[in-house]
Structures are given as C-alpha cells and as structure tokens.
Amino acid sequence: MTETDLRTHAEDIHEQFSDQLDVTVSEIEERLTTLVDEYKVPLEEARRSVTNTYLDDAGMERDDLAGAGGNEQKEIRDIDAPEEWIDLTAKVVDLWDATSDAVAQVGLLGDETGTIKFTKWSKSDLPALEEGAVYSLTNVVTDEYQGRFSVKLNRTTTIEQLDEEIEVGDDAVEVEGALVDIQSGSGLIKRCPEEDCTRVLQNGRCSEHGEVEGEFDLRIKGVLDDGEDVHEVIFDQEATENLTGIGLEKAKEMAMDALDTSVVADEMRGKTLGRYYRVSGPTLGRYVLANEVELLSKPADPEAVLIQARSI
C-alpha cells in the first residue's frame, strides 16, 4: 500500500464529512495508516471502519453519504469478481433485443476502460436507458458467466443521466503465439440476413429465424498458443483477408468451383497454421477480436538464449 493511495482514500472520506465534521485529511490518513500498516487490515475494511467512526461522530446513517452505501466507484476494466456491489459511470453503447420477458433491457455499457454487458430486470421497475446516453449508476451488482463479467441493474439501483460525454475505450490487448488451430465455423460462412441478427447459419438454418437465405461472410476462429497460454482469436472479414490473402469474392469463387464451401477454410489452414502471429484488438468474452495482425518471422535473439543456457 503506497502512501499516495491512502492519501487519496483519506481525501475521499474527508470530502464526505467536510460539511458535518471538523476533521482534517491528515487525521483521516493517520487512522487509515494505523489500520492498514499496523493492524494489517485490508484497505477496503479500513476505509469502512474509519467511515463508520465518522458516521457515529456526525450522527449520520451510512445511507446519508454521497454515493449511497459507499460502494466502490469502479472502472469497467477493473470488474473482476462476481457478486460485488459497485457504482459505475458509463455510456450505453448498445441496446440489444431482450430474449426474455423477465429482462427489461439488455445491452452494452462502456467507459474509458472498456465495455461490459448489462441486464436490467423487468421487475426492478427502473426507467429506460437510452442508447448513447451517459449515466451514473449506483448499486449495480456484478455477475460472471463462463469467465465473462456483466452487471445487473436491480430494484435498489439508482439511475441518473449525466450531461457528459464518454470516449468508450476498446480495452485492447496484445497476444502472440503460434496459430495452432482454426476451429469449425471458420472460412466462408453464411449469416442470417434478418435485421440485427448476424447469427452464423448451420446447414442453412438460423437458430432464431429458421431456414433463411444466408449472406456470405468470411471469418476465422483461431487459437494462438505460446506454449504457456492459449488465446482464442476471431478474425473478421477484413482481418481474414489480411491474414490469408483470400477475399470474399475469391472465397466464393473457390467454393463455387469446388461445389463446397469447406475448401476455403482448408486453404486458409494451409496458409496460416503453424505460423507465429501477434494480434491486437479488444476482447469479447474469451475471444480477442483481431484488429491488427502481424506475422512474426524473425526469431528472438538465439545468442542471448544461448548465453543464458550456458550460465545455468
């Protein structure tokens, strides 16, 4: 724990009580320092304890505090555990169709650090969120499904629209490794043409809209492996063309000549499997969406590794 961190937390607490109590930031910091450094209390608990002391002194209830309940104001990138009560300031990036009557609204929230799915329950009876608007959301709870985090708006959530703009960050990551697999559902695929439905068809059928006249698209679902970790990467049409040199028209021609779409993925496998790539882009669940792709050809410096080997 650094001193500046404690100082920041002390300033936060001070701000909450400056109207009611004659207490200085330094006094608060000292209390925090004692708890954290001497008693080894986790910071969050220390903060809670110190806040409680001042609540008593001021004859206030926890709910009286600004930012009710003293939730942590979180940035989306930092959401890393389920069932945490947090506050967010975020923009509604996208609203999706609710798939169940129990859900009033579902979509994507974004702040400078990234995006996250949100769900608002019908029974919570909350005002509607508008796409593109920025809100202060207090008392939302985090959730996790298959390693992917989301937030739920609930009965106790307060929603306040803010008159500000947020530049939504794309939480890009960079991964590299050998391309060890191109999974099924890659190559020349067909997507459902229904509005806002881009599901990939299986044997000409959309899981939502049944048998439809699909629209051709290109994509690769690949796996980069560096010998320590695996990263699943999705290449969209443009990225797939960059990676393989096969564009949509060429892919359609190939499929037409062979009377089989699978030749496209086979050709792509031959051109890319076993090569090393560096890919950067935003994450979507467990996938990295490949915005930029670089073929890595030159090996790392063998001499440096050799010196290391001889030193063991």
Place this chain on the structure above:
Amino acid sequence: MSSTPTREVARRVFAREFNDATYTFKESDDERAPVYVLLPTGQRANRVFVVGTLTETEDVGEDSEYWQGRIVDPNGDTFFTYAGQYQPDAASMLRELDAPEYVAVVGKPRTYETDDGDVNVSIRPESISPVNEATRDRWVVETAERTLERIQASTADDAVDEYVEMAHKQYDRSLDTYKRAVEDALASLEADEAEATAD
C-alpha cells in the same frame, strides 16, 4: 453452471526430451479425462507444437493407409508422427508433401509399448502444415527458452511443483542432456547465420 473445458496448451519440446517422455497419466478416473505424458524436465503435456524438417514419409498401413512422418529437429533427433483414417487432413498432408520440407505439427503425444518392452513416443497430429525457415528458427529459439525455463524450475531449491516431483520419481535421468540439446540447437542456428553471412 457448466464451464467450458479449457484447451490444453501445446508444449514446446525438442525431440530428445519428447522421446524420453514415456510415462503417461491421467488427472482423474473419468474415461474421457485427458492423457498426459510427463516431460522429463517436469511438466505435463497433452499437446505439443513442433516445427522441424520432414525428412521422410511412408505409408506403413496394412489394410488402410497409415502414414508415418519423420520430423527432425536441429539436433538431428527425430519426432515420429502417425496419421491414419481418423486424421484425414494430416494423412493427406503426409501423402502429398515432398520431403525434405519444413513443417509445423500440432498434435497429441502418444506412447506405444513394443514387443521387447521399449516405450516409443510419437505424435498423433491434429494438423500438419508446411512453413518456412524463419518459422522453424523461431520455434527453435522458443523451444530453447521454454526448455530452459523448465530445467530451471526443476532444479530450483524451493521446487515443490508436483510434476517436477513426479519427474524426479519416474525418470532416473540427469537433465544435462536436455540442456545440451538446447545449447546445440541454438548453436546450429548461429552456425547457419554465420554461413549465410559468409555467402
């Protein structure tokens, strides 16, 4: 709540060590539980990624096609890979490729006990693809690094890793031979480079 099974990492290992990885085990009694070979440097491997020179392909099948490929690493040690009707893509690759050629192989380690009691270790390929020399060189350096990391972890004084302990128990071998494989492989790259500069 069901969780997606995590994909097994493809380990990087030179042929000398891979061919010594004769001990296999499972982590659970489930019939479908993944089988691991134990690398002598103390890591489990359910998948490997190797790049080397395909020096020979041969259909060794009796009733149906069963292709053997020999892939040689810079130390001259050989990975054996076998592909039959259940690995159609890899089998047709072995049928079509003309040795010698650099290839990348992703696959599962398999062990086979011969009549005279030796255990042979081979790769059942998921994919085989031709690559260029730069990719091969990159693999050599990467595999050298990974192997060194394993040797270091294995010989550290505070080593408590279960696979390191398992390797100490299962294999009565010095790790020097694998360290030498690393050094020789790297030295061969340097020699190549010197030769290229001289030309």
